[in-house]
Amino acid sequence: MHGFHGRLLHVDLSTGQSVWHDLEQSRLRAFLGGIGLGTSLLYDYAPPGVEPFSPANPLIFASAPLVGTGLTTTAKFAVVTKSPLTGFIADSLSSSYFALELKRIGLDALIITGRAAAMAYIFIENEKVEIRAAEHLRGKSPLECESLIRGELDVPTARVAAIGKAGENKVRFATISNEGRHAGRGGVGAVMGSKNLKAITLCGDHAISVADPAGVDKIAGALRERSLGSLTDKYRKIGTVANLAVFNRLGTLPTRNFQQSTFDDADALSGESLTENNFSRRHGCAACTIRCERLFKALDGGEQRLEYETLFALGPLCGIDNPAVVLQAAQLCDLYGLDTISTGGTLAWAMECSERGLLPGAEELGLKFGQADALLAAIPAIAEGRGLGALLAQGSRRAAIEIGGESMHWAMHVKGLELPGYEPRSLKTMALGLAVSPRGACHNRSGAYEADFSGEVDRLRADSGRGVLVAGSEDFAAVLDSLIICKFLRKCFTDFYSESANLLSKVTGWDYSSAELERAGERIHNLKKLFNMREGWRTEHDWLPPRLLTETLPTGVAQGIGLPAEELREMIQSYYQARGWDEFGFITEDKLKQLGLSGVSGSEFQLSK
């Protein structure tokens, strides 16, 4: 088999058993890898209705056909599980050397179930699988874990993914981190923590074979060249932090818990200012030519990675205008292994509730918009579950439900996942994308904002043409996330589906057409939805927080713009229609049949366990 190894490893932490299973070719072909393969395995491995923190909830690490082929930006892996934040699918991506090592183990997926009796880490060296004691790693940051474990091992090439304190304490938005990168959203780190699993260590030397090495090399060369051109200038020269100044000017920068979409002090936080004043180093994932990561000088003399989403969430969203504070807050989130978007989103909710006198105990911390000390004190409190931190560790939705009353009005989430840094009222296609995403408010599983920023549509007005755009964008993302290709390479394709079908054919030796690949994207997305339906999804879950539907934007070029509920409803209907689902958003039997999903848990792609 080329591009795949054709097998998975299932480790049961409760029994200590690990078993290798063959993966059927039909499943790999239909779900590609990465998020697609992970979703398909989640559907089969998660018992219906499983509690996210139950030992039975599978934590799945999925590799993909393009990983390790030398194609730029493809050193990535997916982490899929049932989210403790949303109760639906959590499908996160992370990248770099751990991704390459996962594939070199000689597997396409690693499934972890059960719960270790004591803090443990999994060590895998090719076929050798060991569950090792990790009590000495308790409380350590993911980076400390990496260096401690590598120090213990006699294998310099070993790669480690770990959780921090937040994962150990089952903070519902804890991450799994490797080499400073994170599988960030949806609380995959909390699921890992619930299994008493501190880290996974990999070292492998399985060859990664492709069907047509010369053909793959040729495409890889062309993509590498394109990836170094002007299409990726933003990522190569400034990084994603470049978004902040533009978003502010366009009235799409969520500020003070979405009270505004412009931030008066955006200049100081802009990517341009950060680059000029705080730049330390540029960095890239393994096998990446774009190298978008930027490390900035932090106050303590160290360096800190910063992405736009972190910058927005710990900056304007919380009313913080000092870049040094944002960098310090980001450092804390990395140290504890916290998703920065949900951290910022939950804290912004707490700040608003505190200012409105709705949150008992918040005043003690001094939680108010723009209060740097309070922000910096709250992050460790969340990670360690101390005081008010224990409430905030549940995420904004659960915290608001617990507080009750008006506080629920200010929780800015979809399906429990806090909103990313794209103001929905001034990005109407994105508004729809956020409302219907199976993962909750997510900017990665669709790039619906792309239409808004292209001039293809009027971003300030809703219309029923958006359903098709969002569905198309989700399918496109599903294919990228399953092959896996980084989204920052997406513009380097002229005809994505035909180019990537050609590429995938040369990697796997299977003859993919662009139509098959497009259909795979649709299938993967539908399966995520199908999983959510099984786990209790209802029409009302595809919706946006009330603030967005009742308040108009008070400042900036989008001043006066709102999103009336009926306009959102109309867009959602257009989306269900574009998807071929019923009017309530449920997948129809016909659609399942079309996509080969009708017997998804029974026959067609059933594992030979």
Next chain:
Amino acid sequence: MERDSTTVDAAAVILAGGKSSRMGRPKALLLFDGEPLIAHVVRKLGNIFPEIIVVAAPDQELPPLPVKLARDDVAYQGPVSGIYHGLKASTREICFVTSCDAPFLNLALVSHLLSQISDFDVVVPFWQERFQPLHAVYRSSVAPLLKDQLERGELRPIFLYDKVRTRKIDECEIRRLDPEGLSLLNMNSPADYDAALQLWNKRNSISISVELFGVARMLAKTQLVSLDLAQGATLAQVLSALAERLPVLVGRVITSEGLISGYTCNINGLDFVRAPSAKVSSGDKIFILSADAGG
């Protein structure tokens, strides 16, 4: 160009056959706003007049124009002859008469003059203590009187005004529609011509600002650039003026064809545009940013 194309039941008569002696070359052919002055005046008047007559000297060379051409019998006989031949050639009862060296004709003022003719034979502005016979409205019925004048050798049009019902439009009335009286401005010397050109460029330029984001800002080391451009400028002209101002952007953000791939423009925070032919207006704020909003 005026957008109002409401037509009137009157003709315009343009006198083009003057000597241009102080100018040193034929005024009708002076370049103005990228075209011969006569064409500029014809185009302007074409917005409201269904009939235009150009009165030229015998054998005078003119560019092709969508007008009726009338020729003086004798060269350089002066304005009375020109007005007479123009009125004679007109099929309409009312004629607005002007010279070909009036680049700033104000159609609001011209329309006002036309509106005053009903009980008069001539409507003539009185500006800076002088009648302006070559910016006046005449009834065709005065043609025989002008012929008589010519025969008597009375070469100044104002002799007519005592003989017919003349409505004098005073300065105050003119200023209500044309505060600076520019409609009455004509050019006799090269210095007048230069001054008129400068005034034209000033009156017809627009100011826009360009806001730079991301890589463009880093390269240019500035966030904001103000540019003055010709009326009707397009994005292509914005980019070319920007390239001239900030050569560091050439080849990195801007090329001769527009923005390089990976970059886009947004006008006033609302419309994303990349087409070089997109029009810009005075006061527009043009953002130059990455075409990729991912992150």
